[in-house]
Amino acid sequence: MAKVKSLADLKKMKEKLQSDISLRENSKHPEGMVRVKVAMATCGIASGAKDVMEFFTVNLQKRNVDAIVTQTGCMGYCYAEPTVEVKLPGQEPVVYGFVDIKKADEIIEKYIKQGEPVDGIIPVNYETIDKK
Amino acid sequence: MEKIKVKIDNRLVEVEKGTTILEAARKLDVNIPTLCYMNLGDMDIEHRPGGCRICVVEVEGRRNLAPSCATDCHDGMEVKTHSIRVLNARRTVMELMLSDHPFECLTCAKSGKCDLQSMAIKLGIRDIHYQGEKSTYKPDFSPAILRDMDKCIMCRRCEKMCNEVQTVGVLSGIYRGFEAVVAPAFERDLDHSECTYCGQCVAVCPTAALTEVDHTNQVLRALADPAKTVVVQTAPAVRAALGEEFGMEPGTLVTGKMVAALRQLEFDYVFDTDFAADLTIMEEGAEILGRLGKFLAGDKDVKLPVLTSCCPGWVSFFEYHFPDQRDIPSTARSPQQMFGAVAKTWFAEKIKKDRKDMVVVSIMPCVAKKYECTREEFATGGNPDVDYSLSTRELANLIKRANIDFNKLPDEDFDGPMGESTGAGVIFGTTGGVIEAATRSAYEIYTKKPLDKVDFKQLRGMEGIREATVDFNGFPLKIGIAHGLGNARKLLENIRAGKSEFHAIEIMACPGGCIGGGGQPLHHGNSEILKARQKAIYREDSGKPIRKSHENPSIIKLYEEYLGEPLGEKAHQLLHTRYFDRGREIVIEADVKEEQ
Amino acid sequence: MSENIKQIRVALRNCGFINPESIDEYIAADGYEALGRVLTEKTPEEATKEIIDSGLRGRGGGGFPTGVKWDIARKVESDQKYVVCNADEGDPGAFMDRSILEGDPHSVIEAMAINGYCIGADKGLVYIRAEYPLAIERLKTALDQAREYGLLGEDIFGTGFNFDIEIRYGAGAFVCGEETALINSMEGHRGEPTFKPPFPAQSGYLGKPTNVNNVETFANIPVIFNKGAEWFASIGTEKSTGTKVFALAGKINNVGLIEVPMGTTLREVIFEIGGGIKDGKKFKSVQTGGPSGGCLTEKHLDTPIDFDNLLESGSMMGSGGMIVMDEDDCMVSVARFYLDFTVEESCGKCTPCRVGNKRLYELLDIISKGNGSNNDLDKLRNLGEVIIDTSLCGLGQTSPNPVLSTMDNFWDEYLAHVEDQRCPAGQCKDLIRYEVIEENCVGCTACARNCPVNCISGERKEIHHIDQSLCIKCGACFEKCRFNAISVS
Ligand SMILES: Cc1cc2nc3c(=O)[nH]c(=O)nc-3n(C[C@H](O)[C@H](O)[C@H](O)COP(=O)(O)O)c2cc1C
Ligand code: SF4
Ligand code: SF4
Ligand code: SF4
Ligand code: SF4
Ligand code: SF4
Numbered sequence A: 001m002a003k004v005k006s007l008a009d010l011k012k013m014k015e016k017l018q019s020d021i022s023l024r025e026n027s028k029h030p031e032g033m034v035r036v037k038v039a040m041a042t043c044g045i046a047s048g049a050k051d052v053m054e055f056f057t058v059n060l061q062k063r064n065v066d067a068i069v070t071q072t073g074c075m076g077y078c079y080a081e082p083t084v085e086v087k088l089p090g091q092e093p094v095v096y097g098f099v100d101i102k103k104a105d106e107i108i109e110k111y112i113k114q115g116e117p118v119d120g121i122i123p124v125n126y127e128t129i130d131k132k
Numbered sequence B: 001m002e003k004i005k006v007k008i009d010n011r012l013v014e015v016e017k018g019t020t021i022l023e024a025a026r027k028l029d030v031n032i033p034t035l036c037y038m039n040l041g042d043m044d045i046e047h048r049p050g051g052c053r054i055c056v057v058e059v060e061g062r063r064n065l066a067p068s069c070a071t072d073c074h075d076g077m078e079v080k081t082h083s084i085r086v087l088n089a090r091r092t093v094m095e096l097m098l099s100d101h102p103f104e105c106l107t108c109a110k111s112g113k114c115d116l117q118s119m120a121i122k123l124g125i126r127d128i129h130y131q132g133e134k135s136t137y138k139p140d141f142s143p144a145i146l147r148d149m150d151k152c153i154m155c156r157r158c159e160k161m162c163n164e165v166q167t168v169g170v171l172s173g174i175y176r177g178f179e180a181v182v183a184p185a186f187e188r189d190l191d192h193s194e195c196t197y198c199g200q201c202v203a204v205c206p207t208a209a210l211t212e213v214d215h216t217n218q219v220l221r222a223l224a225d226p227a228k229t230v231v232v233q234t235a236p237a238v239r240a241a242l243g244e245e246f247g248m249e250p251g252t253l254v255t256g257k258m259v260a261a262l263r264q265l266e267f268d269y270v271f272d273t274d275f276a277a278d279l280t281i282m283e284e285g286a287e288i289l290g291r292l293g294k295f296l297a298g299d300k301d302v303k304l305p306v307l308t309s310c311c312p313g314w315v316s317f318f319e320y321h322f323p324d325q326r327d328i329p330s331t332a333r334s335p336q337q338m339f340g341a342v343a344k345t346w347f348a349e350k351i352k353k354d355r356k357d358m359v360v361v362s363i364m365p366c367v368a369k370k371y372e373c374t375r376e377e378f379a380t381g382g383n384p385d386v387d388y389s390l391s392t393r394e395l396a397n398l399i400k401r402a403n404i405d406f407n408k409l410p411d412e413d414f415d416g417p418m419g420e421s422t423g424a425g426v427i428f429g430t431t432g433g434v435i436e437a438a439t440r441s442a443y444e445i446y447t448k449k450p451l452d453k454v455d456f457k458q459l460r461g462m463e464g465i466r467e468a469t470v471d472f473n474g475f476p477l478k479i480g481i482a483h484g485l486g487n488a489r490k491l492l493e494n495i496r497a498g499k500s501e502f503h504a505i506e507i508m509a510c511p512g513g514c515i516g517g518g519g520q521p522l523h524h525g526n527s528e529i530l531k532a533r534q535k536a537i538y539r540e541d542s543g544k545p546i547r548k549s550h551e552n553p554s555i556i557k558l559y560e561e562y563l564g565e566p567l568g569e570k571a572h573q574l575l576h577t578r579y580f581d582r583g584r585e586i587v588i589e590a591d592v593k594e595e596q
Numbered sequence C: 001m002s003e004n005i006k007q008i009r010v011a012l013r014n015c016g017f018i019n020p021e022s023i024d025e026y027i028a029a030d031g032y033e034a035l036g037r038v039l040t041e042k043t044p045e046e047a048t049k050e051i052i053d054s055g056l057r058g059r060g061g062g063g064f065p066t067g068v069k070w071d072i073a074r075k076v077e078s079d080q081k082y083v084v085c086n087a088d089e090g091d092p093g094a095f096m097d098r099s100i101l102e103g104d105p106h107s108v109i110e111a112m113a114i115n116g117y118c119i120g121a122d123k124g125l126v127y128i129r130a131e132y133p134l135a136i137e138r139l140k141t142a143l144d145q146a147r148e149y150g151l152l153g154e155d156i157f158g159t160g161f162n163f164d165i166e167i168r169y170g171a172g173a174f175v176c177g178e179e180t181a182l183i184n185s186m187e188g189h190r191g192e193p194t195f196k197p198p199f200p201a202q203s204g205y206l207g208k209p210t211n212v213n214n215v216e217t218f219a220n221i222p223v224i225f226n227k228g229a230e231w232f233a234s235i236g237t238e239k240s241t242g243t244k245v246f247a248l249a250g251k252i253n254n255v256g257l258i259e260v261p262m263g264t265t266l267r268e269v270i271f272e273i274g275g276g277i278k279d280g281k282k283f284k285s286v287q288t289g290g291p292s293g294g295c296l297t298e299k300h301l302d303t304p305i306d307f308d309n310l311l312e313s314g315s316m317m318g319s320g321g322m323i324v325m326d327e328d329d330c331m332v333s334v335a336r337f338y339l340d341f342t343v344e345e346s347c348g349k350c351t352p353c354r355v356g357n358k359r360l361y362e363l364l365d366i367i368s369k370g371n372g373s374n375n376d377l378d379k380l381r382n383l384g385e386v387i388i389d390t391s392l393c394g395l396g397q398t399s400p401n402p403v404l405s406t407m408d409n410f411w412d413e414y415l416a417h418v419e420d421q422r423c424p425a426g427q428c429k430d431l432i433r434y435e436v437i438e439e440n441c442v443g444c445t446a447c448a449r450n451c452p453v454n455c456i457s458g459e460r461k462e463i464h465h466i467d468q469s470l471c472i473k474c475g476a477c478f479e480k481c482r483f484n485a486i487s488v489s
C-alpha cells in the first residue's frame, strides 16, 4: 500500500474510498450491495455476535445475496446485544437488537430478500456529528 | 536564589524558593510533627514519601490539607499548623495508625525509643475512637534481624535505605490496601533473600517492626556459667556512641567507663577489637603491598584494586551482587573474626583453656556481625570463633539490667594482651579509617621511611565516594573510599567494566561507616549525631601513644610467638577466608519455592 | 430530528459505524485529516490554542482543561517528552474507553500524534489493562496499519515530524489509573501514586515531561480540528463543553453506552435514554463517578450533568460510570459495597486511605448488622471528612463520597438501621426478620420441612413458630409457604 506522503495524498485517498463506498451502497441500481454490520466489541462477542456474523457471511453467500458483512464497534445498545445494522441499497440503515441465528435467518429471508419489515428494530436515538 | 515570604501561624518568615512548609516552619521553631519523613542531609539521603499524613497543615485557599514535608512554599502563602481542622485530622490519622498496631509498649523492644510511641505522647492520644481488625503478618526470624510487621506503620524508610541507599533491593511494598506491607518479594524470609544484614533498615525503622535479634540472655547465661571463660571484645565505633544511651551528648567518648561496666558485668577478660583491627592491617596491608608489587612487576594475573573486607555487610553484598568479582577483595577476615580465631587459639593456649570452655562475645555497632558469627567457615568443629555478637544498644540494656550507674563509673583500662591497640585500630570505626590505617603502615613498610605526619586528612570526610592519591616515595598510590552499598556498587561497576584506576579501595556498608552501623543508638534521622561520633573517633586516635598498627607491641609479640609472618601459613589458616557465589543460591531457592 | 433525541455521537462518532480493523474506512470517515492539517497548517502553539478554545476538559475524571495541560507540557523545555494515553479504566462496570479502542482505535492514535506535535514529543505510550484483549488486538492492528500508511513513524505527511506509539500493559489495579501511579507502573515500579507537584507535565515518565490523557479525551481531539473549536464549544454547557460518554448500568431498562451533550439532565438520561427503571419500580438513586462518586437522589434529577454541578451535588463526573438504583436498594449496603472496593484497591501508601477506609467499611458493616449507634454515625462522618482532607491521591480524597453522600441524602435510612435496627429496603440480611403471621398459618409444615437449620417448630395443623436466635434468614420458609403466612420485615 502506498504511503501517505502529504495532506493532498490523504485527501485523494479519502475521495476514492468514499466514492467506492457510495457506489457500492447508494446506487439505486438493483445490483447494489447489501451491507451488514455486526457489532463486535467485547459486549457483543460475549452475547454471541461471532456466531451471528458467521451465519450472515455463510448464508448470504449460500442464498446468493450480493452483500458484504463487516464487523464494527459497540453501537451502545448493550441491553440488546448482539446488534446488527442492515443497509439495503439506497435506503437508510436499520439496527436490529437481540439478533440470534433465528432472527438472522428471518432478517435475511424477509427484510433483505423481500424488503418486508421485521420486528426488533432499535430506533435511532442519537445525532451524528454531521447532522449536528 | 529567589526569596519568598510565607506566613506560618501568623508569623512571617522569608525562605528560599523550593523550601518546604516543614522546613520553613522549623525556621520559626514551629516543629510540625513528622513520622515518615527522614532527612540525612550530609549523606544526601532524603525520604519524603508523603505517606503518614501526620504532618498535614492547613493552607489558605487550598481545598484539602497539605503534607508539610512534601509541599513547597509559595510567595504569600498562609499556613496554619494547629487550627482545629488540622488538630482533628492529625489526631484522627494518628488514631487510625494506632488502631492497626499491637498495644505492646510495655514489653516492646523499642519502647522508650519508639517514634510512634513518642508521637502518641506528643499528640496526647488518650483514646482510640476507631477500632477494628488489625493486620497481621508472619514474623520473620533471621540470624540477625527480626521482622515483626504487625508493628509496621508503612513509613517506607527501610525501603528507602535498602533500595536507594544500599541498592540491595530486598525490601519493597507488597500487597494492596489494608494488607500492604514492606517485605522481601513474595513475602519470603530475609534469610532467603539477598539481604546483607547491613542493618540500615533497622537503624531507621521508627517502630519495633525491624529490630536486631536479641542475644543478651545467651550472654547472661554464659556469664553465669562457672565453667565458661567469657572473653569480650569491643569494636571501635561502640565507644563513640554508647554514651548516648545514657543521656550523654553525641560524640562523648566512653572507652574507660565501658571497660569498667564490662568488668562489673563479670566478663573474665575485657579486650578490644582494635587489637584485631591492628592485626587486620598487618594482613591486609601485606596483601595490598604484595599484589601491588607483583602488578608493578608486570604480573598479568594480579588484579587490582584490592578491596577491604572487614565489613560483613559489604562481603555479603558482593557475594550476592558481584560474585564474578569475588577474587578482588582482600581475603583478610574482619577484625571480629580475627579476634575470635586468635582468642580461641593463641590466647586459649596461654590461659590453658579448651576452646569449648571459652565463650567469645563481641560488642558491635553492627547487625551484620551477628550473621557473620553464624557463617560456617568461622567455626572449628562446630564451635564458632565468636559465640555471640551484641549491638551497642544491647550492651546498654545489659548494663541497665545489671543496675550499673554508667555515668558514675570510673575509667578503666582494657586487659592485656588482646586489649592493646593503636590509633590506627580505633579509626576502623569510621569511613576512611581502615584505608588510612593501612596507608600508615604500608607507607613505612613500602618506603622503609618513617612517616612524619600520620594524619591523612585527604582520606577523611562524609562524602559518599572519595578519592585521594598518596605519594609513596614517588609512586602515586590511588585510593578510593565508598560508604553505603549504593556507592560501593558504583565503584564496583567501574571495576567490572575495567574502568577503575584505583589501587586500593575501602568499602563500608553503612553510611558513615560503623559509627552509623545498624546496631548503634538510633540517630532518628539526625546526621549531626554521626558527625559527632566521627570526631570522637579521630579524637581517640590522636590521644593514643602509638598510632601505627605494625608498632603495636602485642601484635609484634603475637607474630613472634605464634603466627610467624603476615600472610604466612598459620596466618592464612586463622586470619583469612574465602568467598562464595551467592548470586545463584537465591535463584535456585526461588525455583524450589515455586515448584513447591 | 425529533425532540426526544438526546444523544450526540462525537467521541463515539465512528463506533458502530466503521470497521475498526480497516484504516481505509477510518480515512473515508475523515480520519487522519486533522493530523494532516495540524502538521501542515498550524504551529504547535496554534494547534494547542485550538484545544484550549474548544473548552475540552479531561474525560478521565478530573476534568482538567486539556488544552491548558498541553500548553504546560509544551512550554517545559526538555530533550525528550512523552504522550501517554490512559486506558487503564478500572472503574467496575465502566467500559467507555474499551469501546472506543475496540470500535475506533485510529481516532486515539491520530489524537496522540497531534498531541505529540503540540508538546514536542516523538513517543507515545498507551497504558492499557491486560484484561482488554480485544481492544489490545485492535489497537495493535491499527498501529501496524498507521505505520504502513506512513501516518506513524518518521517524516509524517512529509513535514519532518516523527511519532510512534508503544503499548504498555497494566496489571489491572484500579489505582494504576491514577496518572502518577500509572507512570510508576510503566517504569516498572510499584503502582502507587506520588504527590503532585511535580505534575507529569513537569516530570513524568522517566523524569521527562509527559502529557497524560484519557482515551475518551483523545477521541474528541480530531473532531475539534475537523469541525472547529467553536463548533465543539457550542455543544454542552459554558464550562463543560462537548459531550460525555456514560456506561448506563443498574436497575434501568436500556443498559448501555450513551453519549450526551454536557448539560443533559439526569432525568433525561435515566428516563428517556435509559428507558426508565426496570420492572416499573421506583427510582431511588443514581451513582455517578465510579467507586468513589456519590449517590444522588430524586432532588438532583433535574440537575444538568457537568463537571461542576456534579461536584457541587456531592458526587463527581468520574470517568463515566452511571449506576441506577431502585427502591429495593439499601443505601447503607450500597455505601458498604463501594467501600469494600476501595479497601481492596487502595494502594496502602498513606494512612488515612489504608486504615481509614477499612474502618469506614467496618463501621458500615456494624451498622448494616444492626449493631450501630448514633455515635457510630458521628464517627462515620468525621472519619470520612478526615480521609478526604488528608489522603495523598484522588482515590482516598474521594473514597468516602459514597458514605457521605448517602448520609446526606438518605439520613433516615441510616437512622432506621441504628435506631430501629431496621433496613427499610429489606436488603440487610441481619436486620430481616421472618415471622409467622398467625392468622394465616394453617399448620401445613411446609416451612418447617424446608428450613435448613430446623428452627421452625409447630405441630401439624397448629400455628408454627420461628426461633429468631437460630434463623439464618435464608428465606426458604417465605418461598415455600403457600398461605402467605410468613412475613418479611
Ligand atoms: C484512583 C484513580 C483512578 C483513576 N483511574 C483512571 C482511569 O482508569 N482512566 C483514566 O483515564 N483516568 C483515571 N484517573 C485520572 C488520571 O489520574 C488522570 O487525571 C487522567 O488520566 C488525565 O487524563 P484526562 O485529563 O484526559 O482526564 C484516575 C484517578 C484516580 C485518582
Ligand atoms: S513499636 Fe512503639 S508503639 Fe509499637 S508497641 Fe513497640 S514501643 Fe509501642
Ligand atoms: S539489612 Fe540491609 S540489606 Fe538487609 S533488608 Fe535491611 S537494608 Fe536491606
Ligand atoms: S518496617 Fe519500619 S521502617 Fe519499614 S515501613 Fe515499616 S515501620 Fe517503616
Ligand atoms: S559498616 Fe560496620 S556496622 Fe556497618 S555493616 Fe559494615 S561492619 Fe557492620
Ligand atoms: S489515597 Fe489511597 S490509593 Fe492514594 S496514595 Fe493514599 S493509600 Fe494509595
Ligand code: SF4
Pocket (backbone or CB within 6 Å): C436, C440, C441, C442, C443, C444, C445, C446, C447, C448, C464, C480, C481, C482, C483, C484, C485, C486
Ligand atoms: S408453611 Fe405457612 S402455613 Fe405451612 S406451617 Fe409454615 S407458616 Fe404455616
Ligand code: FES
Pocket (backbone or CB within 6 Å): B033, B034, B035, B036, B037, B049, B050, B051, B052, B053, B054, B055, B056, B067, B068, B069, B070
Ligand atoms: S511526615 Fe509528611 S507525610 Fe509523613
